[in-house]
Amino acid sequence: MDTPDILTVAQARALGTSRKTLRGRKAEHHLHGIYSPVRRERDALTLHRSLLGAAGFRGTDVASQESAAALWGFPDVLPPKDLHLLSVAGDRRTRVKGMTGRRGLVLPEETTLLAGVPLTTPARTWLDLARTSGVMRLILWADWLFNPVWGGDWDREPLSTPDELKALLERHRGKPGIRTARLAADRARVGSDSPQETRLRLALVDAGLPEPAVNQWIYDPVTGERIHQGDLTYDEVRIDLEYEGEHHSEKGQVQRDIARSERLQRADWLELRFSSSHTRNNWLPAIHKTREALLSRGWSPPGN
Incomplete structure (x- = not known):
């Protein structure tokens, strides 16, 4: 079994990687309990993806909000400074430097895996972003979800549908940002190429x-x-x-x-x-x- 690029202490223990290796000169400490056995250069998205994979190893948290949006490729979304995590266990996480945790109702069908990283689905990610985003950005993202060819990848399948967003809004009445999300969903359309x-x-x-x-x-x-x-x-x-x-x-x-x-x-x-x-x-x-x-x-x- 290959050793992950970035891993937690628990992963290291399971893979037979010693603490000495994690604290050696070649290793790199990223966040609380998360290390790289070998220091290397990475672009921002690759680093963020690997950190999220390690943070979600326990199975109690998934990437959400801007972190999930960056992994899905939402237009004009860059990897945030902190890891944005959502507790699927429903408990309140102690804040750790470099991680921003939230809890809230998240159903099994609203999470998935992308390249081995647990995260919210594109539709649920869109809804979570409504907490801090304006109507225009949400409309643009919804149009992109319905037709994610922006940038020239004409073979991509839709990441969501109007019916999926509508069902999501019905399930999460009262969620922060729900009014903004409803306004955006009403004005989003299928088929936009840019x-x-x-x-x-x-x-x-x-x-x-x-x-x-x-x-x-x-x-x-x-x-x-x-x-x-x-x-x-x-x-x-x-x-x-x-x-x-x-x-x-x-x-x-x-x-x-x-x-x-x-x-x-x-x-x-x-x-x-x-x-x-x-x-x-x-x-x-x-x-x-x-x-x-x-x-x-x-x-x-x-x-x-």
Whole structure:
């Protein structure tokens, strides 16, 4: 059996690693009762993952909140300074320097293993983050859970579903952050391919414009064949909204974008393209651009 990279004194005893080895010149002391038999360089995420694996060895604690979020790959979440742990035994842990412990209702189906580390599921991690996070961040994370392809890994399976979040909210009524979580869950949508798509959608709705569909297929009105899967679309007035990230400046992508535009034009669809320049002043340029396009296609604001 291979010796873990980082281990507790109890693990060391079970593996036959002596205390002398753990306290030797080659070893490294990380936290209370947690050592590396051999000192080595590690990136922040690798170190955090190994420490969490050692901390969860007893089976009474699992990684939670920012620690679990970092392991799952939540966007814009870095490994926190302390290990964030949740007691599955329901008892109150004595605080130890470098560890932040909480207790609360956690059901067996709300914990799992990831690369050998016990942690909360993606959905439960999201709910725990509602304690300290705002609505916007929770919406972005929920959209990512439903479609975790942000960053280009197009083969990833969803880490959660709207129904799973809804069931979780029902089970944990009264939990700190539950109101914020409910607001975010109501506004999260399946299919977003990037955080900017989510931000654009929310900005348009908050400005009083209709909510566009997310990643819906556009069909040729004559042949019925699929033309394009739009970022955000208004099917009733045939408007497609595309947020162009940095990769759209690549030669091959530019050619594909031109071909897409030509196909949409032949099908009488109006394509609106957005970039970082449209995000200024809380997306005001994007809002004006979309409003004008909607009006040009016969949309009437409510009350008119």
